[in-house]
């Protein structure tokens with residue numbers, strides 16, 4: 040067997056993502072030299088890392104030949120075996136295919152359609168204003184990631200869910216336990232990432248069980264009631280399916296968006312000419328938001344499994360093997376984006392970014408995510424005369440969902 044290519048480490052090692060320059064330089068090399076790279080690492084079932092936009096796009100959209108199955112996020116095999124023995128292996132929308140997926144997705148779909156999201160604009164406006172004012176009240180200096188981006192995006196999704204503000208810190212802690220298990224900052228006193236993960240899943244289970252019981256007894260007009268009382272194919276969801284439905288909506292809904300906001304703002308503030316462009320022409324905001332999402336690509340991968348052999352960028356991949364779709368790499372592909380390492384709010388094809396995936400699993404919350412950024416960004420620019428970095432940002436160590444976790448900024452307010 041050929042010697043494994045060490046460049047495959049960038050997809051596995053959580054710390055690799057914390058050094059973005061090296062990460063993107065390596066990914067660019069792979070796009071040129073080995074766009075579909077077989078990655079072998081002890082303890083992991085081998086996979087093929089797909090790094091070009093064209094290939095990621097093709098695989099994401101073809102849900103017949105590339106399945107999600109039960110294991111669509113990378114992790115050590117031992118972790119999944121362990122979760123399996125405990126009977127708590129993940130089973131969310133992103134782990135399903137075909138009719139099972141369609142039935143489950145239909146349950147919450149209406150809540151995420153553009154028209155439904157538009158109805159929430161007033162509430163999002165209010166929350167965004169509250170956080171910009173909180174920034175002003177802080178004397179114009181804060182850790183934008185922790186003080187604004189995280190609680191803002193959390194508040195928006197929890198308000199749709201119907202989860203009380205008092206429980207937001209719990210949701211935050213649990214999401215970080217789920218996505219940031221490898222980051223020493225979140226590991227705390229716990230001995231290892233698997234313990235943190237199992238602990239987190241247990242706590243989510245307990246919390247959502249209580250919430251479900253409550254909503255079944257007293258239904259209200261919120262997403263929690265829809266999930267708690269939801270039926271798929273005419274039958275109520277079982278305990279496991281309900282738990283994971285709650286979990287995916289609770290976790291996918293804010294960490295992703297907050298990383299897009301914190302990392303996007305970092306990119307913007309490093310280029311004050313871009314800030315000026317936005318201040319001069321606010322109609323660029325929507326495009327700027329897509330550029331921020333392209334630039335940050337907070338979801339680093341999902342996996343797909345081949346139902347039959349396929350050829351991608353000239354590489355033959357056998358049936359049954361798994362592909363890792365690298366969204367951050369695809370979003371910096373020079374075949375799709377001119378000067379991909381540049382951050383440009385006027386980029387004409389920023390909306391070709393593939394950070395939300397594609398096909399049947401296309402991000403359920405993309406309209407919310409875009410709207411949250413489109414709402415707070417102009418408010419921030421309007422309220423300030425100047426806003427700039429006030430220290431070195433710090434990146435999360437995570438190979439699934441991650442980005443800038445600390446962003447010191449300073450602003451002069453009007």
Ligand code: HEM
Nearest residue numbers: 132133291292295296299338395396397400402403404408
């Ligand atoms: C910038 C922010 C976000 C990014 C980059 C992002 C990215 C993604 C990606 C890449 C996928 C998988 C797509 C695929 O497999 O083709 C996904 C799925 C999903 N996202 Fe997001 N997401 C974001 C925000 C949100 C928000 C705000 C929610 C709200 C709850 C959300 C909920 C979901 C759900 C439920 C799925 C599973 C959909 C399915 O499998 O049918 N996401 N997201």
